[in-house]
Amino acid sequence: MENGLIKQKMKFGYWEPLEFIAALTMTAKAEYIPGIAREIQFIPDQQFSEMLEQVHARLSPHIKREMSRYFGKSMIYDRLDAVLSQVFYDDDEVETAEAYLARYQEQDALLLAAMLAESMYAHETPDWRGEHPFAEVSRKRELLVSLVQSRLLADEEYHAELLEAATFPEEFKQRTLLLLQAFLEHGFTPLRDQLGQLGREGAAAFEDYFLAEPEKAFREIANSGPELIAKPTRVHVSYISQIRVDFRYFNEKDHPSWLILGHRNHALALQREDKGTVEQFLKVISDKRRLEIIALLKQGNRYGGELAHLLSLTPAAINYHTNLLIDLGLIRITRADNRIYYVLDRDRLGSFMDLSKDMLLR
Known part of the structure; x- marks a missing residue:
């Protein structure tokens, strides 16, 4: 879609x-x-x-x-x-x-x-x-x-x-x-x-994710494919449900379908990843430069030239570090003003931190 x-x-x-x-x-x-x-x-x-x-x-x-x-x-x-x-x-x-x-x-x-x-x-x-x-x-x-x-x-x-x-x-x-x-x-x-605040924040984050990576978002968050949405559909994001996928389709032409999603559906998809993925996450963020990139992206979206200038690195070095972060889904790319920007996925970063904590301390 x-x-x-x-x-x-x-x-x-x-x-x-x-x-x-x-x-x-x-x-x-x-x-x-x-x-x-x-x-x-x-x-x-x-x-x-x-x-x-x-x-x-x-x-x-x-x-x-x-x-x-x-x-x-x-x-x-x-x-x-x-x-x-x-x-x-x-x-x-x-x-x-x-x-x-x-x-x-x-x-x-x-x-x-x-x-x-x-x-x-x-x-x-x-x-x-x-x-x-x-x-x-x-x-x-x-x-x-x-x-x-x-x-x-x-x-x-x-x-x-x-x-x-x-x-x-x-x-x-x-x-x-x-x-x-x-x-x-x-x-x-x-x-x-x-x-209300948590629900609206979750809805905004999910909308961004569906717009940026629709196929992946449907798979990870809604456990389905884009073909699920055959008519106008309202998507409610519920914090208190945590994990939930509930789809209601109504035959009436003027009645919208409803998709209810849990606020932490994305986290569940992440938590099901194997131990090797968590080990890779810890290895990736152990590098000072990649931590600096994450810190800069926390402040806002950046394009490659900005990161290179702020960190005094070559574009090739920025490309190397960001590719590792992209592979883990910690950042994604988007286009604006004829430039490619890097966007930090805060939810995925937080979920990786929670999962790492659980694996290390349980």
């Missing part, structure tokens, strides 16, 4: 309702995150871990029990998290967490219960409705209850909770609404500004 098409079809940004849902989901599943991180060999940010600890400390025992009840143990959005996401995608113009909650409150209770069933059966019994369209199931409580009773889930506890929601949809709606309101006040609001 060419840069022009990326600019035309991909809108990078930060959407607060999506981060609210992600923050609630990650908080609800916090106890499972360390095990999942070990399984995929990923090191979450210390700042991220501290955020979750702070949120947990502010929530009441009752709200924590409700979160445990309505969210699953995996990072797949397949319970209340899936319902919350669908409510947003059905009205993706809401801009704040408060507006999103108001939208949730307007939802028909039986529709929410049917959406919960749809998400929970998706991976086990996708044909759970039989010949009945979703629109019919979401309007007839007796039909929904009958279908849930006859389609057992592998997890008996999950099935019992789903049957309760189907049988008492108004109670399900009120309990989940209370949960959302409490989390907004005590969990999300104290982090709102920080998450």
